[in-house]
Amino acid sequence: MWYSRARAGTPPGASSGGSLAERSVSASDRRFSQHQGCDQLEHKVIPAMTASILVVDDEPAIQDILTWALSAEGYRVATAGSGEEALARVEEEDFDVIVTDIVMPGLDGLEVLERSRVLSPRAAVIVMTAYAALDTAITALRRGASDYLEKPFSVDLLKERVQRLLQYRETLWKDRLVQRAMQPRPAGSLVGESDAIRALHEQIMLAARTPSNVLITGESGVGKELVARGVHAEGARHDAAFVAINCGAIPEALLESQLFGHVRxxxxxxxxxxxxxxxxxxxxxxxxxxxxxMPLPLQVKLLRVIEDKSVLPVGGTKPLPVDTRIIASTNRDLEREVEAGRFREDLFYRLNVVHLAVPPLRERRGDIPVLVDHLVHRLNAKLGTHCLGVERAALWSLIGRPWKGNVRELENVLERAIVLGGNDLISMRDLSAEPATGQGAPPQNLRGAVRRFERQHLMEVLAATQSDKRKAARVLGISLASLYRKIRGEDDEPGPDSERT
Structure with a gap:
């Protein structure tokens, strides 16, 4: 029921004498009680962090009553008194459910329905009408509304409809996670949908068309070997062997023997x-x-192999002809290494015929959701687990981390969370057990450290407020526009907002 003084007292804004809105609600309560009897609909309450609701009605009394009733269920409720205000709120904040009146001055409920589906496709929309027009309700359903309510109605009915929509959405979400988890993924594929990764894919295809040597640069953990395998797989040599060796993990004498061979x-x-x-x-x-x-003496021998296309085994006297494409990678600045005398300039130019640079994870944060999906699938196969994915708040936390170890670090974090959490979905609690990853990070100047802390703190606040950007801006003490700039990484210069932060 909209409210019951015996159970919850009088809602805010309702007079004890009974306003017109209150009297119509009470009549609806009686009608609903006669129809349903005294039975209460039992339903599982979805945690408030998963449900934010926007109530749109031009009558303040209706706003107050619905806000009171839905807030009592643990939902986060926002209100709008017009269609224009509602769309402004939808542009600024993600809502799970929008409950809107049909007949309002200015933009009506049908306009709100259509435009909100463009602005926030994931939001379920319930329309309310006091005109008992079935054709209007049918029109709303055809345009994408999830449900409709005819005024006057009981808030118990509203709460039931909202709960049903949320449960249905949760079921669909888990079904999609299961479907994605069952989809085969090519082994060794570079995962991402950002512009940077799309551009890198194009460069890989171009490099694969040539027989030239390739130099891949990027920080540790970004996936340089995946890029190398991609070049090989798309090239003319894809049917032949791809052999990998880490030049920094083997002592010099053993590395020479491994690369060039040796005689008995x-x-x-x-x-x-x-x-x-x-x-x-x-x-x-x-x-x-x-x-x-690679040590300098071996660099000399490698250069000779590239130039002569033959290899002389250790202890041997007869060179062996080889036709091998070389793809090299490094996390160092080889040009600086050349200047410092630690890397041969002639070898650098022989290797750097085609250069592919792999961006760090912090420069392509938009790829983290699809990366998480991919890595969870791979870890399930490795660990024999059935994790479906990551909760929304936990995903925000992952997006906001600095990721000095890049994709490799992300995979380690997810593996630890799956092993220690043991749940269908990785939660903030599973991630909170993570040890600090900043230890041992290279020192940085004050401005860089402040920017890094600000970014991490911003994402933690977003996670704590369940992605409620308006609330997060209030907590941070900055404007909503400034928050959006910071999320996009555009607000690097210190200013009034950053000072308040």
Whole structure:
């Protein structure tokens, strides 16, 4: 029922004598009670963090009563007194349900319905009408409304309809997660939909068309080997071997033997011959990961292999012809390494024929949701788990992190959350057990540190307010426009808002 003094007292804005709105509501209560009897509809309450509701009505009394009733259920409720105000609110904030009157001055409820579906497609819309016009309700349903209510109605009925919509949406959401989890994904594919990743995909395709050597640069954990595998898979050598080695993980003497091979008896432990990775990758691709860590003596030998297209095994006297494409990667600035004398300039130019730069994760935060989906699927296969994904607040938290370790760090965070959480959806509680990732990070100047802290704090506030941007702006003490600029990363210069933050 809209309200019952015996259970909850008088709602805000309702006089004890009974206004016109109150009297019509009470009549509806009696009618609803006679129809339903004394039985109460039992339903599972969805946590308030998953439900924000916008009430649109030009009558303040109706706004007050619906706000009171829905807030009592734990929902976050906002109001608008006109269609224009409602659309302004929808532009600024994400709502789960919009409850709107049909007949209002200015923009009517049908206009609100149509425009809100464009601005916020995920919001379910319930229309209210006092004119008992079935054709209007049918029109609203055809235009995308989820449900309709005929005034006067009981708030118990409204609460039931809202709860049913939320439960239905939750079911659809989980079904979609299950479907996505069951969709096969190509192994070793570079995941992302941002402009930066789209551009990188195009560059990979162009590089694959040539036989030239490729140098891939980027921070640790961004996926340089995935890029290398992509170039190989799309090129003419895709049917031949792709062989990878980390040049920084093997001692110099062993690295030489691994790359170029050795003959039997070349050294004490050489009890049998080893053909080496250049020969193993003949007609295919050799991926030299962390090429910047290669010692100078081996750089000389590598340069000779590139120039002569032959390899001389350790202890051998006869060069072996090889036709191997080289793809190298590094997280160092090789031009600076050349200037410092730690990397040969001639080798740098031989490797840097085609240059592919992989952006860090913090520069493509929009890819994090699809990356999370991909990584959860992969981790489920690895761990034998059935995690469906990440809750909305937890996803906001992931988007806001600095990710010094990039995609590799993100995967580690998700794996830990899945193992320790053991739930269908990863929650903020699962992520809160994460150890601090900033330890051991390279030092940065004060401005960079402040910007990093501000970004992380902003995302934490958004997560705490369940993505309510208006509320987050109030908590941060900045304007809503400033909040949007900061989310987009456009507000890097200090100003009045940032000072207040």
């Amino acid at each position: 008896g070349a050294f004490t432990t050489a009890v049998q011959a080893n053909q080496g990775l250049f020969v193993a990758a003949n007609q295919g691709t050799l991926f030299l990961d962390e090429i910047g860590e």
